[in-house]
Amino acid sequence: GESVGLHLPTLSVQEGDNSIINCAYSNSASDYFIWYKQESGKGPQFIIDIRSNMDKRQGQRVTVLLNKTVKHLSLQIAATQPGDSAVYFCAENNYGQNFVFGPGTRLSVLP
Amino acid sequence: NAGVTQTPKFRVLKTGQSMTLLCAQDMNHEYMYWYRQDPGMGLRLIHYSVGEGTTAKGEVPDGYNVSRLKKQNFLLGLESAAPSQTSVYFCASSFQIRRQTQYFGPGTRLLVL
Numbered sequence: 001g002e003s004v005g006l007h008l009p010t011l012s013v014q015e016g017d018n019s020i021i022n023c024a025y026s027n028s029a030s031d032y033f034i035w036y037k038q039e040s041g042k043g044p045q046f047i048i049d050i051r052s053n054m055d056k057r058q059g060q061r062v063t064v065l066l067n068k069t070v071k072h073l074s075l076q077i078a079a080t081q082p083g084d085s086a087v088y089f090c091a092e093n094n095y096g097q098n099f100v101f102g103p104g105t106r107l108s109v110l111p
Numbered sequence: 112n113a114g115v116t117q118t119p120k121f122r123v124l125k126t127g128q129s130m131t132l133l134c135a136q137d138m139n140h141e142y143m144y145w146y147r148q149d150p151g152m153g154l155r156l157i158h159y160s161v162g163e164g165t166t167a168k169g170e171v172p173d174g175y176n177v178s179r180l181k182k183q184n185f186l187l188g189l190e191s192a193a194p195s196q197t198s199v200y201f202c203a204s205s206f207q208i209r210r211q212t213q214y215f216g217p218g219t220r221l222l223v224l
Contacts, residue, residue, distance in 0.1 A: 044154070045215070046213075091154075099213065101155075
């Protein structure tokens with residue numbers, strides 16, 4: 001999950017297992033959310049997005065779940081691979097405003 | 112398509128020196144952004160632009176200036192660098208400011224001594 005501080009939370013999973021990364025967003029009025037992947041030394045890369053009128057959206061090997069009641073977002077990665085090792089963070093948008101980004105979770109895939 | 116490119120990739124400055132970071136995009140996006148990323152924190156918006164010739168302040172604008180003279184370029188200037196500006200700077204662009212994914216550059220790592 002997300003936390004404020006100098007050290008990112010880390011999730012370690014075995015290769016082939018499923019990963020679940022969580023994000024608690026701050027603004028109940030936010031209506032658009034994005035998950036980004038950031039590999040070491042690179043810029044953030046779009047993974048998947050979801051609008052507030054949905055509670056689930058699926059992509060290739062990834063699923064995003066949105067629970068507006070508790071302001072919670074999760075990213076599920078199926079059959080995690082070594083190439084999935086990265087920092088994952090969510091971004092929320094309140095219509096017409098700028099995005100707010102979470103600090104991220106580091107995913108470490110163990111062989 | 113190169114997407115979003117940034118120069119330089121890495122720079123070391125002394126306190127009080129000035130520099131300009133260049134961002135270029137070839138996707139014909141209207142909106143461009145400058146963020147800074149510090150350890151353990153989310154990306155924070157410095158300045159953004161909603162079109163050629165326009166700029167606006169973000170969350171942490173102090174100590175920075177920007178210019179958007181051409182649609183494809185967005186410049187970030189530090190007039191008098193301070194150690195607190197040591198960070199990784201990312202440029203991004205999007206077609207629209209609302210409900211649109213932002214495409215990020217590879218980042219510029221800046222160290223101010």
